[in-house]
Amino acid sequence: MIVILDGGPQTTVQDLGRFGQLRYGIPPSGPMDRDAFVLANRLAGNADGAAALECTLIGPRFEVHARCAFAVTGAEMPVTINGTPAPRWTTLIAKPGDVVKLGVARAGVRSYIAFSGGIDVPEVLGSRSTYLRGGLGGLEGRALRKDDRLVLFAAALPGVSRIEAVADYAAEPEIRVVLGPQADRFTPAAIETFPASAYEMLPQSDRMGARLRGPAVAHTRGHDIVSDGTALGSIQVAGDGQPIVLLADRQSTGGYTKLATVCSFDIGRFVQVKPGRSVRFRAVSVDEAHRLLREHEVALGMRSSGR
Amino acid sequence: MSVAFSPAGDLAILVELEGEIGPALSARLLALDRLITESVQGVVEIVPAFRTLLVYYDPLVIGYQGLCDAIAGLEPRAESGTAPQSRTIELPCCYEDPELGPDLDAVAERLGLSRADVIALHSGAEYLVYFIGFAPGQPYLTGTPQRLEIPRLATPRTKTAPGSVGIGGTQSCIYAVESPGGFWILGRTPVPVYDRTAAQPILLRAGDHLRFRAVDRGEYDDLAAAVAARSYSPVIA
Numbered sequence: 419m420i421v422i423l424d425g426g427p428q429t430t431v432q433d434l435g436r437f438g439q440l441r442y443g444i445p446p447s448g449p450m451d452r453d454a455f456v457l458a459n460r461l462a463g464n465a466d467g468a469a470a471l472e473c474t475l476i477g478p479r480f481e482v483h484a485r486c487a488f489a490v491t492g493a494e495m496p497v498t499i500n501g502t503p504a505p506r507w508t509t510l511i512a513k514p515g516d517v518v519k520l521g522v523a524r525a526g527v528r529s530y531i532a533f534s535g536g537i538d539v540p541e542v543l544g545s546r547s548t549y550l551r552g553g554l555g556g557l558e559g560r561a562l563r564k565d566d567r568l569v570l571f572a573a574a575l576p577g578v579s580r581i582e583a584v585a586d587y588a589a590e591p592e593i594r595v596v597l598g599p600q601a602d603r604f605t606p607a608a609i610e611t612f613p614a615s616a617y618e619m620l621p622q623s624d625r626m627g628a629r630l631r632g633p634a635v636a637h638t639r640g641h642d643i644v645s646d647g648t649a650l651g652s653i654q655v656a657g658d659g660q661p662i663v664l665l666a667d668r669q670s671t672g673g674y675t676k677l678a679t680v681c682s683f684d685i686g687r688f689v690q691v692k693p694g695r696s697v698r699f700r701a702v703s704v705d706e707a708h709r710l711l712r713e714h715e716v717a718l719g720m721r722s723s724g725r
Numbered sequence: 726m727s728v729a730f731s732p733a734g735d736l737a738i739l740v741e742l743e744g745e746i747g748p749a750l751s752a753r754l755l756a757l758d759r760l761i762t763e764s765v766q767g768v769v770e771i772v773p774a775f776r777t778l779l780v781y782y783d784p785l786v787i788g789y790q791g792l793c794d795a796i797a798g799l800e801p802r803a804e805s806g807t808a809p810q811s812r813t814i815e816l817p818c819c820y821e822d823p824e825l826g827p828d829l830d831a832v833a834e835r836l837g838l839s840r841a842d843v844i845a846l847h848s849g850a851e852y853l854v855y856f857i858g859f860a861p862g863q864p865y866l867t868g869t870p871q872r873l874e875i876p877r878l879a880t881p882r883t884k885t886a887p888g889s890v891g892i893g894g895t896q897s898c899i900y901a902v903e904s905p906g907g908f909w910i911l912g913r914t915p916v917p918v919y920d921r922t923a924a925q926p927i928l929l930r931a932g933d934h935l936r937f938r939a940v941d942r943g944e945y946d947d948l949a950a951a952v953a954a955r956s957y958s959p960v961i962a
Contacts, residue, residue, distance in 0.1 A: 440772045440781075442927060443861045443901065443919075551902045552861045553921045599731040599739040622883060626905070642877055642894050644746065645858065645865060647772035647779025649733035656907065657879030671774050671858030671865070673877060673894065673907065679734030707735035708784045715785075 419483040420533065420568040423517065428474040431537050431556035431568075434467040436545035440647070440670040447547035447555065447666050450528050450625060451686035453718055454492035454585075458532035461489030461509045463576025468536030469546040471562070473529045477520020478562060482512040487534040487575050493526030493587060493690060508580040526587030526690040535573030549667060550625065581721055590616070590695065591687045594702045594710065595653065595678040600643060603675045604655070608635040612677065613699045617661065621693040625667040628689065630697070634659025635677060645673040651680030651688075665689065681707045683714035728800045730793045733779060736769075738789065740778040740796055746867070750776060751855055755931075757796070757803035765795045773856050775865070813851075814929065815960040816899070818890050818937040819945035820844045820912035825889075828909040832875060832892070844939055846870045847890075847911055852897055854933040862919035862927035863901035866935060877907035888913045890937065912937075915949035916959050928959065 422429075432455065435448025449455035449472055456466045464470075471478070477495045490497050490506045497504045498519045504510055506529075512518060520529060539546050539557055548556025557566055601609060617632035641657045648654070652664040654674040663680055664672070678701065680688055691697050702710070729741045742757070744750045758771050758778055767786030772779040782792055820826045821844075833843050852868035859865075869892055877893035882905055885891075889900040891908030898908050901919035914937070918928045929935070940948070951957035 438770050440770055440779075441857070443857045443859060443863050551904055552919070553902075554861075559921065596732050596734050599733050640876070641879075644775045644894075645896070646739060646741075646774040646777040647733075647737075647858070649737040649779065649781070651734050656881055657877075669859040669904065670772055671856075673896070674881075676733070679732070679737075681735050683735075704732045704735065704789045708788065711735055711784060 419570065421481045421483060422478055422562050422564060422566040422568070423481055424479040424564060425562040425566065426473055426476045426478040426520070429478045429562045430472050430548040430550065431469050431539055431546060431562075432472045432548060433469045433546045435666070436543055436547050436549070436555065439543055443670050444543065444552060444554070445549065445667050445670060446650075447545070447549045447625075449530065450666055450689040451492055451530070453686045454528070455530045456718065457507070457581055457721065458489045458491040458530040459536075461491070461507070461579055461581065462487050462532040462534045463509070463573065464532055464534065464536050468532065469539060470530055470532035470537065473520055473531065475527055476522050477529060479517065479519040482516045482518065483514055484570075485511070485513050485575070486570060487511050488518070488531055490520065490529060490531050491581075492529035493523040495520040495523045495529045509576060509578040511575065511578075523692070525692070527692055528689060533570050534576060535571035538569040538571050551667060585687060585690070587690045590697060591684070591691065592698050592700050593684045593688050594681045594707065595651075595699050596681060596704055596707050597678045597701050598676075599646075600675040601677055603638055603643070604677055605636045605638055608637075608677070611635065612661075613701055616696040616698055618696045619691045619693050623693065625665055627665055627668060628663040630661045630663065632660070635661060637675060641675055642673055643675055645671045648672045648676070649679050650682060651685055652676045653678045653680065663688065681710065683711050728797055730796070732789060735784060737779055737781045738792055740780055742776055742800075744776070746775050748853070751931075753803050754778060757800060760799045760803055761796060764799065765792065767792070772858065774858060775855055813934040813936065813962040815936050815938055816914045816916050817940040817944065817948050818848065818912045818914045819940050819942055820847070822942045822945075825913035825942075825945070826911045828891070829911050832873075832909050832911065836872065836875060838872065843873065843911065846873050847892070847897070848937045848939045852935040854929050854931055854935060856931050857927070857929070859898075859906075860901040860904050860919070861921075862929065864899060864918060864929045864933070864935070866897040866899075867895065869895055869897045875909060878909065881905050881907040885910065886913065887919075888915060888917065890914055913945070915945055915952050916957070917952065
């Protein structure tokens with residue numbers, strides 16, 4: 419069992435997500451940075467979809483009550499065990515009484531803590547992911563706070579493994595997008611400007627969507643459409659011409675024009691951009707996106723197989 | 726009738742049917758939704774809306790063009806299904822208190838109407854639930870009187886209270902949870918359309934008809950207390 423001593427600003431239980439519920443208005447939730455989440459689980463000896471913690475900007479402090487393995491990946495939050503620094507991106511072993519703390523993210527936004535066995539919270543509509551706005555799933559549908567207790571499923575301790583190659587969360591990432599579904603509602607100049615410019619991540623960004631600030635993207639005939647479904651990574655542009663990228667806890671449908679969609683394999687790098695830092699976009703075709711997706715999945719498999 | 730496709734990233738495709746938004750188009754959409762679910766391998770989930778289906782797929786199972794071809798082949802078979810079971814639900818709504826309906830005055834001014842006109846128009850209309858979206862259990866309502874049509878907010882609000890009743894474009898809405906959004910808020914209903922602790926958390930379903938009954942702040946507070954005590958049942962005909 420894990421007892422939370424300090425939950426940090428927003429630490430939630432997530433698994434890979436709640437699928438099949440978008441038609442009832444319930445988003446998938448799940449980890450914002452799927453790659454970092456999956457790798458944390460693999461380091462802890464778990465299946466990719468075991469429930470783990472997502473921490474935002476500042477990590478939690480918790481006490482371990484039974485021997486377990488755990489791993490920390492994602493944003494560069496310094497880890498200590500009983501005050502002694504411990505490495506990230508590797509399997510760590512905690513014994514009863516150990517106090518683990520994750521500090522302030524030096525680079526990146528979201529880090530992941532996976533525990534051997536995975537976190538045992540009830541499945542709601544087929545998933546353990548927390549959907550904060552709907553108050554569903556995870557631990558009572560909310561972020562963790564002091565004195566919360568997390569039960570782990572029983573599991574044998576895994577062998578220790580390490581992942582060398584980690585994403586550079588401090589860099590300005592180039593994020594691949596596919597134009598559409600409503601690219602025809604924007605001026606040709608807007609479609610040129612958008613990939614050529616840097617957009618700053620704003621602090622109002624959250625699990626629902628990332629608000630960006632940069633050169634305004636101009637519409638040809640208004641910013642309203644008859645509402646339609648929103649995809650993971652949909653880049654909607656309201657009347658002020660500023661893009662909002664819709665994420666794991668997004669609204670299932672929306673009524674603003676969507677210029678483009680961030681490719682699924684770049685969502686993880688995108689959500690690690692700290693407020694105040696910037697991103698650039700590059701348009702690719704659907705076929706190219708599918709080729710890049712296959713390459714990405716192969717690379718993700720290779721990163722965690724070399725022990 | 727024709728069907729158009731556009732990519733929504735690498736994992737979804739937006740399928741759009743031609744035709745006037747209305748019950749007939751809605752029935753065709755839902756029939757196509759069912760046909761795709763039943764017969765196309767690699768489809769993960771589908772989100773119906775007014776004239777579109779957003780089809781999520783696994784590109785490692787089916788490619789973009791293959792999916793377009795499969796859906797185009799099914800479209801002629803998407804005849805109108807049987808009409809959904811229709812209920813009429815009456816929801817109380819308090820328009821008069823600016824705390825609950827913060828945009829009532831701005832809407833009246835912008836449309837050149839009195840406050841009373843806006844309230845009478847909005848509560849006098851009958852709305853149809855086309856689909857549930859944006860938030861858990863949140864209905865997309867058509868039937869907004871033409872005189873209340875107004876462009877959405879240029880910059881969406883970052884927070885809107887649950888139960889808020891709003892208008893934007895040709896649509897009306899009821900906010901299910903606290904969320905951002907671009908609708909003008911005319912009032913608030915004390916009856917939740919999404920209650921995560923209830924045995925049946927979603928109140929409305931596609932095909933329902935809906936009316937709003939204007940109530941004063943006192944009745945709103947009484948009804949809110951009854952809802953909290955689980956002693957209130959909405960009026961369903």
